[in-house]
Amino acid sequence: xxxxxxxxxxxxxxxxxxxxxxxxxxxxxxxLLLMIVWGAFCWGYQISRGMGVAGIAHPVGWGVYIVNxxxxxxxxxxxxxxxxxxxLFRARWRPAVYRSAEAMxxxxxxxxxLFPLIHLGRVWVFWFILPYPNQRHLWPxxxxxxxxxxxxxxxxxxxxxxxxxxxxxxxxxxxRDSATGRRRRVYQWLAMGWTGEHDQWRHYxxxxxxxxxxxxxxxxxxxxxxxxxxxxxxxxxxxxTIFAPYFVAGAIHSGLAMVILLLIPAxxxxxxxxxxxxxxxxxxALLMILTGAILGYAYAIEPxxxxxxxxxxxxxxxxxxxxxxxxxxYWGTIVCNVAAPAFFGFRWARTRLxxxxxxxxxxxxxxxxxxxVIIVDSLAHDFxxxxxxxxxxxxxxxxxxxxxxxxxxxxxFLYSKHLPFVSxxxxxxxxxxxxxxxxx
Amino acid sequence: MTGNERSRVISVFGDVASYVAALRRLQEAGLRDLxxxxxxxxxxAWRFLPRQGSPVRFVTLMAALTGAALGFWMCIGxxxxxxxxxxxxxxxxxxxxxxxxxxxxxxxxxxxxVAAMFALARLSPRSPREAYxxxxxxxxxxxxxxxxxxxxxxxxxxxxxxxxxxxxxxxxFDDD
Numbered sequence: 001x002x003x004x005x006x007x008x009x010x011x012x013x014x015x016x017x018x019x020x021x022x023x024x025x026x027x028x029x030x031x032l033l034l035m036i037v038w039g040a041f042c043w044g045y046q047i048s049r050g051m052g053v054a055g056i057a058h059p060v061g062w063g064v065y066i067v068n069x070x071x072x073x074x075x076x077x078x079x080x081x082x083x084x085x086x087x088l089f090r091a092r093w094r095p096a097v098y099r100s101a102e103a104m105x106x107x108x109x110x111x112x113x114l115f116p117l118i119h120l121g122r123v124w125v126f127w128f129i130l131p132y133p134n135q136r137h138l139w140p141x142x143x144x145x146x147x148x149x150x151x152x153x154x155x156x157x158x159x160x161x162x163x164x165x166x167x168x169x170x171x172x173x174x175x176r177d178s179a180t181g182r183r184r185r186v187y188q189w190l191a192m193g194w195t196g197e198h199d200q201w202r203h204y205x206x207x208x209x210x211x212x213x214x215x216x217x218x219x220x221x222x223x224x225x226x227x228x229x230x231x232x233x234x235x236x237x238x239x240x241t242i243f244a245p246y247f248v249a250g251a252i253h254s255g256l257a258m259v260i261l262l263l264i265p266a267x268x269x270x271x272x273x274x275x276x277x278x279x280x281x282x283x284x285a286l287l288m289i290l291t292g293a294i295l296g297y298a299y300a301i302e303p304x305x306x307x308x309x310x311x312x313x314x315x316x317x318x319x320x321x322x323x324x325x326x327x328x329x330y331w332g333t334i335v336c337n338v339a340a341p342a343f344f345g346f347r348w349a350r351t352r353l354x355x356x357x358x359x360x361x362x363x364x365x366x367x368x369x370x371x372x373v374i375i376v377d378s379l380a381h382d383f384x385x386x387x388x389x390x391x392x393x394x395x396x397x398x399x400x401x402x403x404x405x406x407x408x409x410x411x412x413f414l415y416s417k418h419l420p421f422v423s424x425x426x427x428x429x430x431x432x433x434x435x436x437x438x439x440x
Numbered sequence: 441m442t443g444n445e446r447s448r449v450i451s452v453f454g455d456v457a458s459y460v461a462a463l464r465r466l467q468e469a470g471l472r473d474l475x476x477x478x479x480x481x482x483x484x485a486w487r488f489l490p491r492q493g494s495p496v497r498f499v500t501l502m503a504a505l506t507g508a509a510l511g512f513w514m515c516i517g518x519x520x521x522x523x524x525x526x527x528x529x530x531x532x533x534x535x536x537x538x539x540x541x542x543x544x545x546x547x548x549x550x551x552x553x554v555a556a557m558f559a560l561a562r563l564s565p566r567s568p569r570e571a572y573x574x575x576x577x578x579x580x581x582x583x584x585x586x587x588x589x590x591x592x593x594x595x596x597x598x599x600x601x602x603x604x605x606x607x608x609x610x611x612x613f614d615d616d
Contacts, residue, residue, distance in 0.1 A: 005579070006479065006578065006579035007578050007579045010577065010578045010579075131514060131518070137518075137521045139514075139518035139521070142514070142515040142518065142519070142536060142537060142540050143533055143536040143537075147540075148536070148539040148540065148543075151539070151540055151543045151544070152539070152543050154547075155543045155544075155546055155547040155550075158547060158550065158551070159546060159547070159550045162550060162551070162554045163550075166554060166557070169563070170479075170480075170577070173568075173577055174577040174578070177574035177577055188565065188567065189565040190565075192558065192563035192564055192565055193562070193563055193564055193565065193566040193567070193568060194563065194568075195477060195568045195572045195576070196477045196478055196479060196576045196577060197475055197476070197477055198475065198476040198477075198478075198486075198489055198491070199475075199491065199561065199562075200561040200562075200563070201478070201480075201481040201482075202481075202486065202491065202492065202493070202494050203494045203496055203556075203557050203560040203561040204481070204557060204561055205481045205483065205494075206493070206494035206496040206497055206557075207494070207496040207500075207553050207554065207556065207557030207561075208557075209497075210496060210497050210500040210549075210553045211550060211553055211554070213500075214500070214504070214546050214549050214550050214553070215546075215550075217542075217546070218546045221539075221542060221543070221546075225539060225543075228539075424479075424577075425479060425480050426480070428479055428480050428579075429480040429481065432456050432478075432479070432480050432482055433480075433482065433483070433484050435455075435456040435457060436456055436460055436482055436484040436485050437484055438457070439456060439457040439460040439461065440460065440484065
């Protein structure tokens with residue numbers, strides 16, 4: 001990145017979002033909005049007709065809505081990993097990609113948060129699960145993993161938003177100084193009077209460090225808590241101690257894949273190829289080799305433990321998962337999440353855009369299938385044979401799932417043309433710190 | 441005009457080496473009343489500046505501990521509202537409450553950190569003050585030295601010798 005002059009970061013990053021968007025951009029945003037409206041209509045239809053219009057029925061009470069919830073929470077994990085954990089480790093490749101990864105986190109958690117509401121059916125009573133003082137002294141059950149989930153996801157969304165916004169303040173000041181008219185007033189308000197004074201920087205950097213220190217255990221805890229939704233039950237396939245690290249590794253795996261998928265087109269469309277370079281994507285791909293290997297271990301240890309435990313229910317379930325009617329999802333998971341990212345071990349696969357894009361897409365598909373296998377398989381095939389049954393999503397569920405993807409992309413599209421896509425201040429930081437050290 | 445009448449020398453630097461050299465010379469000259477502006481934090485250069493640390497982390501620690509206490513208090517308090525022994529077990533269960541306690545540690549700690557950061561850095565939706573030069577958001581560095589009027593010429597020369605691209609003086613302004 002040393003060939004990029006300091007002023008070029010301002011010029012190029014600001015130009016990417018201060019210039020007027022093209023007609024193609026607004027057509028894409030309009031198309032996404034149309035799909036969101038269709039999804040909202042389907043949700044309204046489900047509310048008016050009842051949950052019977054969805055495919056969830058006994059014995060599979062948790063279908064694609066919960067699959068989507070776990071999937072989107074997982075997508076959000078790479079953003080916090082890149083922004084917080086890599087910040088504490090001072091990873092050099094972080095500044096080019098962390099802003100968009102953080103934005104992805106916020107939008108992914110916003111998307112995930114919709115699904116428990118959609119799954120709830122009677123959405124207007126969602127507040128029953130919130131802890132608030134009331135005259136009848138009725139409180140949610142704090143021993144329930146579902147209440148933990150609400151607290152963990154709410155905390156994650158709040159911390160992700162403030163971390164994203166805090167990191168953006170110096171860049172919003174740069175945008176304020178370059179923008180004109182109404183946009184200037186908006187950026188002035190968002191920049192909060194930032195001038196780059198030493199007194200601002202010293203409080204800001206300490207505060208940002210503290211936020212990173214708080215967000216680091218949070219990223220580990222949130223998906224662990226999501227995994228407890230399953231692991232705290234007694235169902236074969238769910239009741240296992242490996243779930244927390246297994247879920248966290250899977251979440252980071254899918255999040256990194258989404259970062260690569262979003263950045264490959266974005267860096268071209270926003271003319272930021274010289275700032276978001278292929279070597280930055282390569283670093284994410286290298287991390288995916290690690291997370292893919294952890295997942296491979298988890299996939300191998302599950303059937304092994306089923307056999308080693310001698311538990312007849314675990315053994316029959318493990319065999320059914322591998323060779324039953326959902327075997328396509330099980331094997332698809334292994335191929336997409338373990339075999340495909342293993343190709344990143346070859347340099348050509350992680351330094352060329354086409355294999356990077358295709359493998360990341362396969363990982364995204366694989367991670368969705370993994371959640372389907374975990375959630376639906378266990379419910380479909382529990383202890384008692386006459387309780388077994390299959391689940392097929394209906395058009396309502398498929399429509400809402402597709403609309404959720406459009407909802408996520410809609411926010412990301414808006415972000416890409418209205419806020420700084422790359423951190424201007426932090427991109428300059430490592431070079432300037434080196435220059436200061438040299439001058440001392 | 442109210443308060444002390446002070447003068448100010450504002451200098452702009454095109455490279456970080458001359459900016460650091462100027463800070464060093466100002467420190468050696470005993471001029472400690474200064475405001476610096478830079479495109480990034482440049483923590484390595486803080487050793488020449490009078491104020492270095494920040495109490496933000498203490499606010500974070502206190503708020504995080506408060507959050508943990510609040511989480512456990514809420515869980516235990518709500519359990520004790522119905523203190524019925526079920527299955528021979530005490531209604532308070534410490535282990536599950538750790539999740540709530542942990543999440544509130546992070547939530548309250550994070551919110552308080554941002555609030556403290558904004559308050560201490562005096563961030564609010566307003567226009568930058570007059571000494572602000574937008575070029576410091578790009579690739580320039582600026583130092584505003586507050587000094588007595590009779591020191592103006594010496595400070596001006598010191599900054600030029602350190603490599604300042606521009607030096608301008610503001611005589612007898614209201615010290616804010």
